[in-house]
Amino acid sequence: MGQDRDVLNVSLIQTLKENVKDFTTDNLGNIYLLTGTNQVKKVNEKGDSIAVYNDVRRYGKVYSLDATNPLKILVYYKDFSTVVILDRLLNVRATVNLRQQNILQATAIATSYDSNIWVFDELENKLKKIDESGKVLMTSTDFRQIFDSVPTPNTMYDRDGQLYLYDPLKGLLVFDYYGGKKNNFQLLHFIDLQVIDKNTITARDSNYIFLYKPASLQLSSFKAFKDQATYKKINFNGSLLYCLTKDGELQIFKVLK
Structure with a gap:
């Protein structure tokens, strides 16, 4: 696995001072902010507010936000094993209680290519796909039959016909849509x-x-900030780099060519 070092040139174009605890973005350029007052706030690329979801306290702490499908936002409450599905204006579209489907410990969820929900069930060590009523549509083989040491993914992505599960201790695992293992990239x-x-x-x-290119197994590293440790979270979306400071500011940078 080759590795290069280079400088990533970025220019600050916007700062959102919303007391942000977490965020995600969609493919339309919208930003979804989880604020310190437990609101989910949708803003456009200019920072203008579009919609707010206020009823976030009902199920405790928000564990993750998924805006892969801008018409179907997933808000996951891990402690309550509950997924709230919001429409594009952040109105509640459906609520899924995973415990009612005997999914008692889901470590990660993600939007599927067909607008259903992928869930990794840690207790059963299985990958499952459910619809928005909670009905289980697909269940994989028990991962204990596939792996010597079972992964516990904290992130999942459905991209280009494949499902990616990331466990920082085991690497990036790649599966087909039936739960069949295809690859394992040692990104630890x-x-x-x-x-x-x-x-x-x-x-x-x-x-x-x-930056990792799976086809060539090329891992490149870039220095973008003098002190990157000041950031709580960093995400890419197109040519933009979204950086959440530990003080709750979301700084948006343009990646310069």
Whole structure:
């Protein structure tokens, strides 16, 4: 696995001071902010507010947001094993209680290519796909039959006909849509790993931003900031780099060519 070092030139274009705890983006340029007051707030690329979801306290702490499908936002409450599905104006479209489907410990969820929901069930060590009523549509083989040491993914992505599960201790695992294992990339101990598409994977550590090209097994590292450890979360979306500071500011940078 080759590795290069380079400088990633970025220019700050916007700062959102919303007391942000977490965020995600969609493919239309919208940003979904989880604020310190437990609101989910949707803003456009200019920072103008579009919609707000206020009823976030009902199920405790939000574990993750998924805006892969801008018409169907997933808000996951891990402690309550509950997924709230919001429409594009952040109105509640459906609520899925995973416990009612005997999924008692889901470590990660993701939007599927057909607008259903992927769930990794840690207790059963199985990958499952459910619809928005909670009905289980597909169940994989028990991962204990596939792996000597079973992964516990904290992130999942459905991209280009494949499902990616990331466990920082086991690597990036690639599956087909029936739960069949296809590949395992040894990308270990990274944070904020994103599968952009089948040819582009980004991640970071406290010092560098990484770009991985699966076809060539090429891992490149870039220095973008003097002190990257000040950022709580860093995500890419197109030519933009979204960086959440530990003080709750979301800084948006343009990646310069």
